[in-house]
Amino acid sequence: xxxxRKASILRAVVEEYIHSAQPVGSGHIASAPGVxxxxxxxxxxxxxxxxxGYLHQPHTSAGRVPTDKxxxxxxxSLTGPAPLDSASASRVRAFFNRAHGELEQMLxxxxxxxxxxxxxxxxxxxxxHEAAEVRSTHLVALSPRVALAVAVLSNGVVEKRTLELSAxxxxxxxxxxxxxxAAHLVGGHLSAVGxxxxxxxxxxxxxxxxxxSAFGADDGQGEVDNVFVxxxxxxxxxxxxxxxxxxxxxxxxxxxxxxxxxxxxIDRGLTVAxxxxxxxxxxAECSLxxxxxxxxxxxxxxxxxxxPTRMDYAQALAAVALVSKRxxxxxxxG
Amino acid sequence: xxxxRKASILRAVVEEYIHSAQPVGSGHIASAPGVxxxxxxxxxxxxxxxxxGYLHQPHTSAGRVPTDKxxxxxxxSLTGPAPLDSASASRVRAFFNRAHGELEQMLxxxxxxxxxxxxxxxxxxxxxHEAAEVRSTHLVALSPRVALAVAVLSNGVVEKRTLELSAxxxxxxxxxxxxxxAAHLVGGHLSAVGxxxxxxxxxxxxxxxxxxSAFGADDGQGEVDNVFVxxxxxxxxxxxxxxxxxxxxxxxxxxxxxxxxxxxxIDRGLTVAxxxxxxxxxxAECSLxxxxxxxxxxxxxxxxxxxPTRMDYAQALAAVALVSKRxxxxxxxG
DNA sequence: GGCAAGCACTCGGTATCATCGAGTGCCAGC
DNA sequence: GCTGGCACTCGATGATACCGAGTGCTTGCC
Numbered sequence: 001x002x003x004x005r006k007a008s009i010l011r012a013v014v015e016e017y018i019h020s021a022q023p024v025g026s027g028h029i030a031s032a033p034g035v036x037x038x039x040x041x042x043x044x045x046x047x048x049x050x051x052x053g054y055l056h057q058p059h060t061s062a063g064r065v066p067t068d069k070x071x072x073x074x075x076x077s078l079t080g081p082a083p084l085d086s087a088s089a090s091r092v093r094a095f096f097n098r099a100h101g102e103l104e105q106m107l108x109x110x111x112x113x114x115x116x117x118x119x120x121x122x123x124x125x126x127x128x129h130e131a132a133e134v135r136s137t138h139l140v141a142l143s144p145r146v147a148l149a150v151a152v153l154s155n156g157v158v159e160k161r162t163l164e165l166s167a168x169x170x171x172x173x174x175x176x177x178x179x180x181x182a183a184h185l186v187g188g189h190l191s192a193v194g195x196x197x198x199x200x201x202x203x204x205x206x207x208x209x210x211x212x213s214a215f216g217a218d219d220g221q222g223e224v225d226n227v228f229v230x231x232x233x234x235x236x237x238x239x240x241x242x243x244x245x246x247x248x249x250x251x252x253x254x255x256x257x258x259x260x261x262x263x264x265x266i267d268r269g270l271t272v273a274x275x276x277x278x279x280x281x282x283x284a285e286c287s288l289x290x291x292x293x294x295x296x297x298x299x300x301x302x303x304x305x306x307x308p309t310r311m312d313y314a315q316a317l318a319a320v321a322l323v324s325k326r327x328x329x330x331x332x333x334g
Numbered sequence: 335x336x337x338x339r340k341a342s343i344l345r346a347v348v349e350e351y352i353h354s355a356q357p358v359g360s361g362h363i364a365s366a367p368g369v370x371x372x373x374x375x376x377x378x379x380x381x382x383x384x385x386x387g388y389l390h391q392p393h394t395s396a397g398r399v400p401t402d403k404x405x406x407x408x409x410x411s412l413t414g415p416a417p418l419d420s421a422s423a424s425r426v427r428a429f430f431n432r433a434h435g436e437l438e439q440m441l442x443x444x445x446x447x448x449x450x451x452x453x454x455x456x457x458x459x460x461x462x463h464e465a466a467e468v469r470s471t472h473l474v475a476l477s478p479r480v481a482l483a484v485a486v487l488s489n490g491v492v493e494k495r496t497l498e499l500s501a502x503x504x505x506x507x508x509x510x511x512x513x514x515x516a517a518h519l520v521g522g523h524l525s526a527v528g529x530x531x532x533x534x535x536x537x538x539x540x541x542x543x544x545x546x547s548a549f550g551a552d553d554g555q556g557e558v559d560n561v562f563v564x565x566x567x568x569x570x571x572x573x574x575x576x577x578x579x580x581x582x583x584x585x586x587x588x589x590x591x592x593x594x595x596x597x598x599x600i601d602r603g604l605t606v607a608x609x610x611x612x613x614x615x616x617x618a619e620c621s622l623x624x625x626x627x628x629x630x631x632x633x634x635x636x637x638x639x640x641x642p643t644r645m646d647y648a649q650a651l652a653a654v655a656l657v658s659k660r661x662x663x664x665x666x667x668g
Numbered sequence: 669g670g671c672a673a674g675c676a677c678t679c680g681g682t683a684t685c686a687t688c689g690a691g692t693g694c695c696a697g698c
Numbered sequence: 699g700c701t702g703g704c705a706c707t708c709g710a711t712g713a714t715a716c717c718g719a720g721t722g723c724t725t726g727c728c
Binding site: 100101102104135136138140141142143146148150151152154155156158160161162164214230232233236239240242243244245247249250253288305 | 397435436450472475477482486488494496498513565566567574575581
């Protein structure tokens with residue numbers, strides 16, 4: 001454990017580095033508020049902090065830079081969730097007052113909101129299907145041999161699959177199949193699609209089977225839960241090296257990786273994952289701040305922001321917490 | 335007009351610069367195949383090409399770099415659409431053979447395909463709504479006061495809007511409204527939603543009205559046509575300056591701008607927009623290669639790739655052309 | 669023992685300067 | 699009209715010196 005003075009010094013180093021992006025020397029710290037000792041004393045403590053792995057010195061005669069462990073201590077020592085500044089808070093309020101209509105659109109807009117608030121990239125994972133029950137299903141003919149299977153879930157998500165049928169299907173057959181499907185799925189979970197019983201009529205069963213396998217297949221692996229990413233331009237502005245930007249973009253383009261990452265962080269009970277804590281090498285220079293959101297009290301999805309390790313954690317934590325809270329309310333109130 | 339030799343030299347400069355990203359000097363050109371004159375002659379011609387605005391010299395004693403006008407000449411002089419190399423062509427074939435199921439998913443995957451083929455960012459604009467007729471509409475209750483209006487269009491697009499109702503709506507009222515809506519919309523275009531007639535029953539009309547205005551409002555401006563963007567990481571790798579990357583990402587994040595840009599380029603009868611031809615200042619260092627695709631012979635959407643001005647135009651043109659052709663087939667065959 | 673003051677030392681960043689060479693423009697000659 | 703030759707330009711590269719922020723350590727004070 002760090003004594004009070006070392007903790008203050010560490011905090012001051014982190015704050016200063018977040019602000020300046022330059023290695024910070026003992027002189028700056030000594031003149032910082034909250035530290036009332038000489039630069040020599042600061043130097044001594046910084047040497048200890050470096051030995052303990054909280055700080056890193058790029059080279060002799062340079063200032064210190066926080067390590068992941070240093071950031072971790074800093075984040076953990078933040079005195080609880082400071083409220084968001086009022087300007088930001090009112091933007092959040094305005095956003096959710098204005099928000100209406102379309103779930104996906106709102107989630108996508110939410111990434112923009114988060115990105116605006118934190119000046120980093122933002123991620124929103126849409127509610128998982130499993131939690132929602134099926135409210136309605138329909139089979140709609142698009143052309144003689146192609147039909148669309150649509151399932152409306154209670155959380156407002158609409159799942160749809162194109163079915164390519166082996167034979168022309170008449171209107172009434174499609175209607176029969178449609179109501180058979182609805183009878184077995186509505187009120188249940190879409191993941192139970194495999195258990196739809198036979199109708200007794202082979203023609204109907206063929207159509208129903210196509211729909212069942214379409215829903216079943218993609219549920220397995222293909223279409224991962226929807227992820228919305230926004231503010232990548234802001235993220236790009238936070239890094240010096242174009243290669244770092246490229247690597248981060250590569251990660252953000254892989255929906256499955258992003259979803260897994262967020263879920264993993266949440267599962268580990270974390271709110272912040274710093275650098276290597278993310279477990280993804282290309283994100284070594286990034287930190288992730290996440291929060292789950294809930295619909296009707298049930299955990300639904302996750303939101304988060306992804307920025308450089310030297311991001312403004314207080315702001316990010318506050319923004320993510322408030323947005324997740326308001327988003328939960330918004331999605332539950334209906 | 336350029337005489338044959340100057341044209342050859344210009345082509346050689348562009349090709350070399352695309353390859354090396356370095357200003358190219360007369361010596362390299364003189365030793366290039368297709369140019370059989372000495373470097374001194376090349377120098378003379380290059381001076382003329384520079385005066386005419388095809389080339390630019392970063393500074394005295396440096397080689398030449400193509401200007402937008404130089405690229406334009408190069409692109410226009412490409413001898414028609416060279417076919418895609420067989421490796422790429424077979425990847426396209428494999429992709430569309432494997433493609434199935436979900437329209438949006440396929441379009442999103444298509445950006446990945448294009449990006450893989452051209453090593454740049456790729457954009458796919460989903461089919462416009464206007465072209466498609468409504469095949470089916472439904473109102474589904476999500477909770478007592480919230481319903482979802484779903485419209486299935488003939489091109490496989492599903493439009494949905496959340497309706498927040500002022501009063502609890504019973505099952506039968508919703509069903510009535512649903513069939514009233516369907517009766518007036520199915521077979522027509524969604525843009526004609528404003529003309530739905532009254533049913534005579536005020537309660538029904540209230541619900542129908544909510545759906546109508548939800549569809550109508552967003553059709554006007556809110557949700558722009560869906561755009562899928564992929565391969566931004568590859569784009570990032572093509573530039574030196576992180577600031578350039580940031581600016582391009584900023585553009586790509588604005589769906590409306592992207593859609594407008596593609597449409598504008600197509601409307602101008604272009605296939606390639608080079609640098610300032612895009613009309614967007616932050617894209618000064620970028621070129622855009624586009625192609626429309628069609629469904630059932632009707633123009634539906636647009637695909638394109640966005641890379642640095644020094645991209646491989648032949649490959650990009652071939653890839654975009656082939657993918658748009660196959661995509662049209664794929665979307666029409668059903 | 670703990671903190672501060674002083675001091676020698678380190679070492680990256682910046683500026684200066686010379687060198688190098690790719691590339692140019694131009695002229696004379698074939 | 700093309701080419702070989704030549705003087706010239708100027709960014710890139712590298713060596714050198716210098717500066718100064720920052721460090722570690724030692725000494726002295728409370």
